[in-house]
Amino acid sequence: MTKTTYSRRRVLKTSAVAGTGLMLPTYLRAQESGFTNAPQGDTVTIGFNVPQTGPYAEEGLDELRAQELAVEHLNGGGDGGMLNTFSQKNLDGTGIMGKRVEFVTGDTQTKSDVARASAQSMIQKDGCIMINGGSSSGVAVAVQGLCQEAGVIFMAGLTHSNDTTGKDRKANGFRHFFNGYMSGAALAPVLQNAYGSDRRAYHLTADYTWGWTQQESIAAATEALGWETVQDVRTPVGAGDFSSYIAPVLNSGADVLVLNHYGGDMVNSLTQAVQFGLKDKQVNGKNFEIIVPLYSELMAKGAGSNIEGVFGSMNWNWQLQDEGTQAFVRSFGEKYGFPPSNAAHTCYVQTLLYADAVTRAGSFNPCAVVEALEDFEFDGMGNGPTLYRGADHQCFKDVLVMRGVAGSGNANMVGYDTLELVEQTPRAQVEYEPDHPMFAGGSLGECNPGA
Amino acid sequence: MDAIILQILNGLDKGSAYALIALGLTLIFGTLGVVNFAHGALFMIGAFCAVTMQRLLTLSHVVVDESQTDFLGNPLAVNVPYVNSIFGEELGQALINWSVPLSVLLVIPVMLLVGWAIERGLIKHFYKRPHADQILVTFGLAIVLQEIIRAMYGANPIQSPAPPLFSGSVDLGTYLGFQANAIVYPIWRLVYFFFSAIIIAAVFAFLQFTTFGMVVRAGMADRETVGMLGIDIDKRFTFMFGLAAVVAGMAGAMYAPILSPNYHMGMDFLVLSFVVVVVGGMGSLPGAVAAGFLLGILQGFASMNEVKAVLPGIDQIVIYLVAIIILLTRPRGLMGRRGVMED
Numbered sequence: 001m002t003k004t005t006y007s008r009r010r011v012l013k014t015s016a017v018a019g020t021g022l023m024l025p026t027y028l029r030a031q032e033s034g035f036t037n038a039p040q041g042d043t044v045t046i047g048f049n050v051p052q053t054g055p056y057a058e059e060g061l062d063e064l065r066a067q068e069l070a071v072e073h074l075n076g077g078g079d080g081g082m083l084n085t086f087s088q089k090n091l092d093g094t095g096i097m098g099k100r101v102e103f104v105t106g107d108t109q110t111k112s113d114v115a116r117a118s119a120q121s122m123i124q125k126d127g128c129i130m131i132n133g134g135s136s137s138g139v140a141v142a143v144q145g146l147c148q149e150a151g152v153i154f155m156a157g158l159t160h161s162n163d164t165t166g167k168d169r170k171a172n173g174f175r176h177f178f179n180g181y182m183s184g185a186a187l188a189p190v191l192q193n194a195y196g197s198d199r200r201a202y203h204l205t206a207d208y209t210w211g212w213t214q215q216e217s218i219a220a221a222t223e224a225l226g227w228e229t230v231q232d233v234r235t236p237v238g239a240g241d242f243s244s245y246i247a248p249v250l251n252s253g254a255d256v257l258v259l260n261h262y263g264g265d266m267v268n269s270l271t272q273a274v275q276f277g278l279k280d281k282q283v284n285g286k287n288f289e290i291i292v293p294l295y296s297e298l299m300a301k302g303a304g305s306n307i308e309g310v311f312g313s314m315n316w317n318w319q320l321q322d323e324g325t326q327a328f329v330r331s332f333g334e335k336y337g338f339p340p341s342n343a344a345h346t347c348y349v350q351t352l353l354y355a356d357a358v359t360r361a362g363s364f365n366p367c368a369v370v371e372a373l374e375d376f377e378f379d380g381m382g383n384g385p386t387l388y389r390g391a392d393h394q395c396f397k398d399v400l401v402m403r404g405v406a407g408s409g410n411a412n413m414v415g416y417d418t419l420e421l422v423e424q425t426p427r428a429q430v431e432y433e434p435d436h437p438m439f440a441g442g443s444l445g446e447c448n449p450g451a
Numbered sequence: 452m453d454a455i456i457l458q459i460l461n462g463l464d465k466g467s468a469y470a471l472i473a474l475g476l477t478l479i480f481g482t483l484g485v486v487n488f489a490h491g492a493l494f495m496i497g498a499f500c501a502v503t504m505q506r507l508l509t510l511s512h513v514v515v516d517e518s519q520t521d522f523l524g525n526p527l528a529v530n531v532p533y534v535n536s537i538f539g540e541e542l543g544q545a546l547i548n549w550s551v552p553l554s555v556l557l558v559i560p561v562m563l564l565v566g567w568a569i570e571r572g573l574i575k576h577f578y579k580r581p582h583a584d585q586i587l588v589t590f591g592l593a594i595v596l597q598e599i600i601r602a603m604y605g606a607n608p609i610q611s612p613a614p615p616l617f618s619g620s621v622d623l624g625t626y627l628g629f630q631a632n633a634i635v636y637p638i639w640r641l642v643y644f645f646f647s648a649i650i651i652a653a654v655f656a657f658l659q660f661t662t663f664g665m666v667v668r669a670g671m672a673d674r675e676t677v678g679m680l681g682i683d684i685d686k687r688f689t690f691m692f693g694l695a696a697v698v699a700g701m702a703g704a705m706y707a708p709i710l711s712p713n714y715h716m717g718m719d720f721l722v723l724s725f726v727v728v729v730v731g732g733m734g735s736l737p738g739a740v741a742a743g744f745l746l747g748i749l750q751g752f753a754s755m756n757e758v759k760a761v762l763p764g765i766d767q768i769v770i771y772l773v774a775i776i777i778l779l780t781r782p783r784g785l786m787g788r789r790g791v792m793e794d
Binding site: 058236238240248251267277281333408417 | 453454457458461464465519521522523527528529530601605606607608609610612618619620632633635637639640708709710711713716719750751754755756759766767
């Protein structure tokens with residue numbers, strides 16, 4: 001029998017010493033430079049925090065591909081992609097301010113607590129100076145809060161809730177992706193042209209921050225057209241079988257179903273709505289229509305032919321004809337064999353924009369980077385002239401209205417060629433005041449350098 | 452009235468899936484005495500058999516079409532399924548369209564093999580261990596199976612459409628005297644209900660009218676006495692594990708057009724199916740089936756907007772509420788036997 005030599009006191013002492021040891025590099029870096037994780041030597045480390053497992057893993061892996069491509073381009077590899085088309089010419093393929101870019105990855109699992117833990121590890125253990133990526137507004141809000149406290153820059157990935165740059169906005173956080181309000185503003189005129197002003201809409205809404213704000217935005221935009229919102233039914237995330245929510249739509253008197261669902265929930269609810277014959281139904285003398293306000297390529301792939309004729313909106317799409325888009329699609333397509341998704345585009349662009357902001361600021365200090373990004377206008381990254389508004393750190397650019405189509409039948413392109421670009425809505429049409437009621441209640445606060 | 456009928460249909464359809472899974476769970480518990488938390492994963496593997504059949508039938512060779520270009524401007528590589536090349540486009544496409552029903556042929560050997568491997572490789576070592584150990588190990592197994600499927604097929608739901616003949620909806624209202632379009636219901640969900648009824652009837656008939664089934668029932672009632680008669684009851688029980696896996700697998704495969712298969716779908720059904728088993732009565736096959744349909748229909752009713760307006764959120768908890776009420780009033784469940792799980 002062995003006798004253990006551990007005592008409570010000894011365990012506590014060891015833990016304290018180990019904890020101090022782990023924190024020391026972060027503390028020293030902060031003290032030396034005045035901000036958290038100042039790069040040492042000839043490298044700088046950034047963190048890509050994306051879902052690699054869980055329901056949005058495919059999207060996260062596509063973000064990761066794009067981020068790796070961005071690092072390759074920043075370090076002078078490949079064909080340079082959007083570095084060649086970006087209106088700013090500060091990035092020359094020598095990393096960021098001469099420091100080679102390295103990256104670490106984390107798995108958010110699309111869970112707020114896991115995502116925070118992963119980001120914290122990247123900041124404390126790996127010395128990351130910026131965290132980029134993610135899918136889900138709940139995760140984005142959680143990680144944004146953490147980065148604000150830690151004093152690093154957060155570039156959100158696929159987050160569409162108004163809250164991310166509304167009531168939960170933070171000085172250290174920026175969002176390139178569009179939001180629910182912009183979807184409503186872009187979709188409304190197209191819907192009016194296609195379906196008229198006398199419609200009755202029934203909403204099925206994912207019961208969390210993103211679903212609520214998107215529903216509010218779409219209802220406001222369509223009611224402004226003269227549409228009536230018959231009912232808004234909240235559905236649990238991951239419900240799987242939506243038949244019991246869809247059946248009441250049949251006899252509700254509604255002639256439009258708005259699916260405020262994302263990912264697997266959207267695939268299932270749309271498929272089941274089609275199975276219930278909604279797309280073939282006539283109500284109030286009109287064809288019944290289905291709308292999916294937020295599209296992604298991976299959702300389109302999952303929904304297959306069910307998306308035919310269904311309108312939705314996107315942040316960006318590989319079919320855009322501008323020079324920046326074409327350069328990115330070429331780089332990504334040649335490396336991976338298929339086009340990039342709009343989540344991939346967001347994460348790629350944000351990585352380059354961060355690098356450019358550091359270069360323009362001449363410092364990795366997060367507050368200098370924030371200053372460089374605020375009210376920054378640029379072009380050449382897809383979607384035309386783009387603004388990062390200083391008042392709320394929301395990006396403003398053209399928004400795309402898409403419609404599901406039959407596609408070419410090429411198995412590798414399902415989800416990519418089953419969405420057609422209907423309209424590139426001009427930026428001016430989707431802009432709003434920073435104190436708009438749908439975004440009220442938040443404050444950026446002060447930038448936190450972390451030291 | 453039409454809304455009520457629609458929710459009854461929804462309940463029957465959901466109840467069919469619950470009943471099939473609960474039937475398998477009860478078979479395993481009744482024969483081997485094992486609480487199998489991996490049963491939902493077997494349902495999920497069945498659904499992915501439908502995906503696999505679809506992929507097998509759409510296995511393609513690449514033909515370069517010089518007249519078209521891909522997104523990079525290169526000549527378009529078109530995937531042509533081998534079945535189209537072998538059987539002609541019409542028959543080949545028909546085979547692809549019918550991949551879900553055809554997948555039942557794949558499910559039977561695959562699930563028998565999976566069931567045998569799980570029982571012989573893992574679960575038999577836990578027969579004499581407490582139920583808590585069995586729950587832990589089978590729950591762990593469910594996670595392992597789920598992650599294997601995720602690694603093989605990815606995390607996104609995969610569309611597995613019903614054959615075109617059954618992919619539309621039918622206006623049941625006109626047959627029942629209602630106005631047109633009042634009760635429209637997807638044909639495949641009706642097919643699923645009848646398919647479940649046939650499988651349930653077949654399992655009961657097998658247990659009731661075959662010698663093998665009679666021996667299994669005798670073994671469920673008194674394992675030791677059957678053993679003393681020189682019958683290798685363990686071998687028969689192992690087969691019953693395989694049979695339960697096949698039932699779960701077929702339930703999953705045929706459910707694929709209703710719920711696009713994804714790697715965590717088994718977990719979603721597992722918890723509800725356990726409640727079904729407990730409400731029906733541990734070890735009672737008719738109880739599992741009856742409770743499956745009953746809870747499915749109750750869940751359908753609780754989802755009606757009129758009900759939720761009075762009791763918000765009731766659709767999420769109704770099954771558990773009913774379970775609590777039944778267990779308080781009938782602790783052995785609706786048709787539970789004395790002595791089962793009471794030691």
